[in-house]
Amino acid sequence: MGRLGDFFAKFNRTKITPEELVNFSELLIDADFGRSYAEQILEVAKKSDGSNLQERVIDSIIESLSKAPRNLASHPERLTTFLIAGVNGTGKTTTVAKIANKLKLSGKTVTLAACDTFRAAAVDQLTTWATRIGVPIIVGKENADPASVAFSAAEKAIENGSDVLIIDTAGRLHNKENLMQELGKIERVVSKVSPIDEKLFILDGTTGQNGIEQAKVFHEAIGISGIVVTKLDGSAGGGIALAVERDLQVPVKLFGFGEGVADISEFDPDRYLRNLFT
Amino acid sequence: MFESLSEKFQSAFATLRGRGRIGEGEISVVCDEIRNALIDSDVARTVADKFVERIQLEASANLDSIKLSTNPSQEIYSIVQRELVRILGGAGRRLKFAKNPPTIIMLAGLQGSGKTTLAGKLSNFLKESGNTPLLVAADLQRPNAVNQLSVIANGIDIPIFAPQPGNGVGDPVEVAREGVALAKAKFHNVVIIDTAGRLGVDEEMMEQIRSIRDVVKPDEILFVVDAMIGQDAIRTAQAFNQGVNFDAIVITKMDGDAKGGAALSITEETKKPILFISNGEKTSDFDYFYPERMASRILGLGDIQTLAEQAKRVVDTDTAKRLEDKFLSGQSFTLEDFLEQIQAMQKMGSMSKVLGLLPGANSASMKKQLAAIDDNELVRTKAIVQSMTPQERREPKILNGSRRVRIANGSGRTVTEVNNLVDRFDAAAKMMKQMKNGGGGLPMAPQIARPVPPKKKSRSGNPAKRAQEESR
Numbered sequence: 001m002g003r004l005g006d007f008f009a010k011f012n013r014t015k016i017t018p019e020e021l022v023n024f025s026e027l028l029i030d031a032d033f034g035r036s037y038a039e040q041i042l043e044v045a046k047k048s049d050g051s052n053l054q055e056r057v058i059d060s061i062i063e064s065l066s067k068a069p070r071n072l073a074s075h076p077e078r079l080t081t082f083l084i085a086g087v088n089g090t091g092k093t094t095t096v097a098k099i100a101n102k103l104k105l106s107g108k109t110v111t112l113a114a115c116d117t118f119r120a121a122a123v124d125q126l127t128t129w130a131t132r133i134g135v136p137i138i139v140g141k142e143n144a145d146p147a148s149v150a151f152s153a154a155e156k157a158i159e160n161g162s163d164v165l166i167i168d169t170a171g172r173l174h175n176k177e178n179l180m181q182e183l184g185k186i187e188r189v190v191s192k193v194s195p196i197d198e199k200l201f202i203l204d205g206t207t208g209q210n211g212i213e214q215a216k217v218f219h220e221a222i223g224i225s226g227i228v229v230t231k232l233d234g235s236a237g238g239g240i241a242l243a244v245e246r247d248l249q250v251p252v253k254l255f256g257f258g259e260g261v262a263d264i265s266e267f268d269p270d271r272y273l274r275n276l277f278t
Numbered sequence: 279m280f281e282s283l284s285e286k287f288q289s290a291f292a293t294l295r296g297r298g299r300i301g302e303g304e305i306s307v308v309c310d311e312i313r314n315a316l317i318d319s320d321v322a323r324t325v326a327d328k329f330v331e332r333i334q335l336e337a338s339a340n341l342d343s344i345k346l347s348t349n350p351s352q353e354i355y356s357i358v359q360r361e362l363v364r365i366l367g368g369a370g371r372r373l374k375f376a377k378n379p380p381t382i383i384m385l386a387g388l389q390g391s392g393k394t395t396l397a398g399k400l401s402n403f404l405k406e407s408g409n410t411p412l413l414v415a416a417d418l419q420r421p422n423a424v425n426q427l428s429v430i431a432n433g434i435d436i437p438i439f440a441p442q443p444g445n446g447v448g449d450p451v452e453v454a455r456e457g458v459a460l461a462k463a464k465f466h467n468v469v470i471i472d473t474a475g476r477l478g479v480d481e482e483m484m485e486q487i488r489s490i491r492d493v494v495k496p497d498e499i500l501f502v503v504d505a506m507i508g509q510d511a512i513r514t515a516q517a518f519n520q521g522v523n524f525d526a527i528v529i530t531k532m533d534g535d536a537k538g539g540a541a542l543s544i545t546e547e548t549k550k551p552i553l554f555i556s557n558g559e560k561t562s563d564f565d566y567f568y569p570e571r572m573a574s575r576i577l578g579l580g581d582i583q584t585l586a587e588q589a590k591r592v593v594d595t596d597t598a599k600r601l602e603d604k605f606l607s608g609q610s611f612t613l614e615d616f617l618e619q620i621q622a623m624q625k626m627g628s629m630s631k632v633l634g635l636l637p638g639a640n641s642a643s644m645k646k647q648l649a650a651i652d653d654n655e656l657v658r659t660k661a662i663v664q665s666m667t668p669q670e671r672r673e674p675k676i677l678n679g680s681r682r683v684r685i686a687n688g689s690g691r692t693v694t695e696v697n698n699l700v701d702r703f704d705a706a707a708k709m710m711k712q713m714k715n716g717g718g719g720l721p722m723a724p725q726i727a728r729p730v731p732p733k734k735k736s737r738s739g740n741p742a743k744r745a746q747e748e749s750r
Contacts, residue, residue, distance in 0.1 A: 029323050032508040035314065088531060089390030089504060118559075119395075120429035125422035128445055142429075173534040204390060208320030208508025210536035231389065234477040235517070236510035259389075259419070 003027055005278040008054040016053075021045060031237025031276065034209050037246060040064070058273045065242065065269055066251040072099075073197035073225070079158050081165045081194045085183055085222065086202035087214055088171030091230035093122060095202050095256055096168045097129035098264035099228075104135060108163040112137040113153030115146035115186065118170040126168055133261065136160065146170065146182065147189040154193045165194065174217035187222050199224045200253070205231045205238040215244045226253035229267070233257040237276060242269065289315075300350040305337045308354065321539030322512040325546045329365070333357055359573050365542055366569035367551040371526065373404075376497045379467040380412075382458060384494065386487055386522055387502035388514060389475030392530035394423055396502055396556055397472040398430035399564040400528075403554075404468050405436060412466035414457030415440035416450040416490065419474035427472055434561055437466070450474065454490045471496070478517025491522055499524040500553065503540060505531045511540035512547050519548045526553035529567070533557040541572075611707045613671035617663045620656055658691060662699050665689040674700055 004027050007020070024045060028038035044060040045053060074080055082099070084092050093116065100110045112130050114137055116122035123139045130137035138156050140149030150167050157165040169186060172179035187196055201224040203211055218224055229241035232255050241252050252267045289311075309330045316326035336357045337344065344353045375381045383400070385393045394417065401411040413431050415438060417423035424444035431438035439457040442448025454471050461469040473490060476483035491499065501524040503511065518524055527548075529541055532555045545552060552567040663671065665688035670677055677685075677700060686693045 026323055029317060030509050032320075032510070035317055087506070087534065089392055091390055119426070120433070121422045121426035124425050125420070128421040173531065175533075175535045204504075204506070206388065206504075206508060206510045206514070207506050208511075208536070208539065209318055210320070210506045210534065211508075213535060214506075231477075233479075234388070234510065235479050235513045236508065240508060 004031070004276055008277050016045070016048070028239065031239040032208055032211075032243070033237075033239035034212070034243045037064075037239070037243050054277055058270065058277070061242065061273060062269055064246045066245050066249045068249075068251045070226075070251045070253050070267060072253060075197060076163070079154070079162060079165055079194045080198070081154065081157075081167065081190065081196045082198040082200060083167045083169065083187060083190070083196050083222070084200050084202060085169050085218055085224075086171060087173055087204075088119075090171065090202045090204040090207075091256060092116075092171060092202045093126050093129070093168055094259075095200075095228055095230060095254075095264070096126060096166050097133060098256060098261055099254070100130075100135050100164075100166055101133045101261045102264060103164050104133060109161065110135045110164045110166065111153065111157040111160065111162040113150050113157075113165060113167040114139045115149045115153075116168055116170040117142055117144045117146050117149065122168075122170065129261070136162075147186045150186050151189045151193065154190050158193065174214045180217065180221040183218075183222055198226060200226050200228050201250075203227055203229050203241055203244060205229045205241065205255075206234060206236040207240050209240070209243075211240040211244055212247055215248055215250075219248050219250065224248075224250055226251055228252070228254045228256065228264075230256040233263070238272075239276075241267075242272075300344055300354075302338060302341070305334060305341075305354065309334045309337075312358065316539060316542070319539040320508045320511070320536070320543075322509055322543035322547070325512070325543045326539075328546070329361065329542070332361055336361070362542075362573040363569050365546050366572055367545055367567070368569060370567060370569050371551040371553060372566065373553065374497060374525075375467075379465075380458065380461040381468045381498070382471070382494055382496040383468065383498045383500060384454075384471045384473065384487075384491060384496040385500050385502055385528075386473055386518060386524060387475060388477065388504070388507075389420070391475065391502045391504045391507075392556065393417070393475060393502045394426050394430070394472055396528060396530055396554075396564075397427060397470050398434060398436070399556055399561050400554065401431070401436045401468075401470050402434045402561045403564050404470075405434075409468050410466045411436055411468040411470055412457065412461045412464070413438040414454060414469060414471045415442075415444065416453045416457070417472050417474040418442055418444040418448045418450050418453070419446065421445050423472070423474070430561075437464075450486065451489045451493055454494045458494045469494075478514040478521070484517070484521040487522055498526060498553075500526055500528050501544075501550070502528045502530060503544065505529050505538045505540065506534060506536040507540045512543045515544040515548050519550070524548075524550060526551050528552070528554045528556065530556040533559075533563065613663050613666065613674055613703060614668070616703060616706070617660065617671070620660050620663070624656055624660075658689075658695070659699060661689040662686075662691055662696055674703060 007024055007027060010020075021042060025038040025042040028041055029035060033041070041057060041061060044056055048056050072082070084096050086092050096112060100112060103110050112126060112135055114123040114126040116126070117140050120142075123142065127137055127139060138149065138153035140146065146169060153167065154165055167186070167190070169183060172183070174180065187199070190196055199222050201215055201218050203215065207214070215224070215227070227241060227244060227250060229238055229252055232238050241255075244250075245252050252269070254264055255267045255272075256264045312333065313326050313330045316329060317323060321329070333354075337354055340353070340357070344350045347353045385397060387393050397413055401413055404411045413427060413436055415424040415427045417427070422445065424440050424442065428438055428440055439453070439460050441456065442453055450473065457471060458469055471490070471494065473487055474483070476487065478484075499522055501515065501518050503515070507514070527544055527550055529538070529552060532538070541552060544550070552569075554564060555567045556564050662685060665685045670681065670685075682693050682696045686696050
């Protein structure tokens with residue numbers, strides 16, 4: 001990450017050479033922005049006379065992003081429902097726990113629905129989190145129909161007067177069509193008792209360019225309303241998150257950065273970029 | 279996983295194919311495209327640069343023979359293929375067993391790379407080849423990782439050593455040590471140690487896994503990496519390589535459509551081989567990694583070798599011989615044979631996976647069709663055939679209306695579906711007859727392999743020659 005910072009530090013006091021520009025686009029590629037995004041950003045840098053380059057680059061990246069609000073949906077008058085989806089191993093279950101904890105600390109009552117009935121012991125994993133945080137959880141048996149678990153969870157959440165229901169789902173690779181249809185089914189079934197206000201796509205921050213394809217397919221299947229990028233505490237640049245946001249015009253709302261339940265925060269592209277560029 | 283990469287390679291070569299004469303200029307154009315394709319496929323930039331540089335050098339050195347060749351793009355293609363195989367690990371490697379059992383295998387990798395699932399698959403794979411693995415649950419970090427491994431172990435009937443509940447409780451070094459001791463005492467010949475996921479930059483966690491390593495002294499340390507990882511693959515691999523000095527690599531989630539450049543980056547950077555790949559939700563979706571085959575797949579040449587091997591593994595020689603004899607002796611193909619074929623097909627795995635091994639399966643149009651294949655179709659077909667009496671299976675001609683209604687009820691399908699099946703079977707049987715007169719193809723899939731029309735005899739204009747021809 002520091003290398004992009006070095007680049008700007010040098011840049012703001014010397015004249016830009018073509019080699020330096022190539023070098024800059026390569027640093028963006030190394031941060032998983034992808035070739036086409038890097039080229040677009042490079043165009044901005046090329047036009048610059050060298051003054052305030054970092055500001056111009058940041059502005060142009062933010063310009064390319066979604067204009068939708070980055071805060072999570074909230075409907076104080078009724079149950080607000082979140083659906084969590086993504087490919088295997090991106091950190092969905094951990095993210096559910098983190099969001100639940102965050103909401104609880106802000107004074108909301110939260111119910112969890114453990115609909116990952118596929119992965120061995122995934123339900124137990126979320127149950128452990130629920131106990132730690134102190135929120136009710138509705139579970140299904142292993143191999144139960146996730147849609148039916150989600151449905152009864154929504155009924156329970158309304159019954160116990162929860163502010164928010166968070167539905168965890170099984171990880172699925174986006175090229176498995178029947179699994180993607182299952183996700184659509186969960187949405188349809190739950191909508192009968194409560195509209196789904198937030199469909200969050202969990203994107204692993206270490207993912208490469210495949211992240212774009214993943215997000216596209218999930219977007220087609222359920223129409224995602226926000227992205228949560230996880231594992232930003234590693235050495236990965238996480239540029240894929242912005243590349244996905246730029247492509248789908250769906251905002252990154254939160255980012256996760258550790259194993260602790262409090263390690264989640266609102267995503268601010270300006271801050272993220274400044275961090276990346278220093 | 280390498281699908282998009284192969285698509286892009288194919289388009290790079292398509293530009294080359296259009297040109298008759300090839301010089302340095304053309305080679306450098308293709309090399310640029312290959313570089314772009316590699317970067318779009320998440321191959322680390324530095325690795326892509328080195329790869330392309332070598333292709334360029336090699337091609338320039340052989341420019342004369344490439345120019346003289348009748349098919350210059352094929353020549354460059356071969357250079358790329360050789361280079362791919364070389365990076366991916368040449369001849370491929372197999373698991374190294376310890377001289378004095380137990381063989382100790384330790385898994386390491388990032389969070390969410392699929393270590394726990396892999397521990398189950400690997401133990402099952404080893405058990406099937408006659409080993410007696412013991413699983414050791416030393417991921418005491420992630421909530422319920424221990425529980426997950428226990429559920430997996432019970433499902434495939436593999437013994438597990440899980441003395442600590444995990445969730446942050448217990449000492450993984452101690453668990454690993456005791457696990458190995460237990461394996462020795464109980465004469466397990468392999469021990470597989472699942473460890474907690476950790477970031478490459480987390481020195482404290484790296485220290486922990488190093489302590490496990492130093493205590494149990496594994497014979498194989500496997501670095502588990504997700505096929506979808508991006509440019510960070512190279513840094514992570516370096517960190518783990520410096521951290522625990524792993525012996526080989528396992529790539530997981532290969533059944534996704536990730537471009538999988540990580541495989542190239544990591545092998546090139548660490549010079550460590552890829553040992554296994556994991557490519558599906560089922561325990562059996564796991565195999566050794568074959569560099570040659572993977573290079574062919576990247577280049578869109580299909581993986582006929584794997585297909586043939588799978589077929590050999592599931593169709594026992596007796597059945598094959600009996601069907602072949604029957605076929606050659608001119609006996610008619612019955613629904614009973616059809617049923618046997620369906621069962622053999624099912625054993626080979628899902629239809630989409632089997633057909634995905636064919637050349638051209640990576641093209642966009644084919645991929646769409648593969649995604650739409652419904653494997654339950656085979657199950658339904660099987661149900662219909664199984665609802666027939668043996669006589670009906672042998673002589674489908676006797677299937678009148680009321681029999682068809684009975685079969686539909688018995689199999690829970692509609693009469694239309696029964697009718698369709700009988701029609702399809704008739705077409706297949708007809709094709710079998712045609713095939714006997716030459717040609718080939720899959721008798722079961724008339725819609726895929728079109729029947730080859732019998733070759734028209736050439737008729738010579740010379741009466742003497744024609745007479746000779748006709749007398750043959």
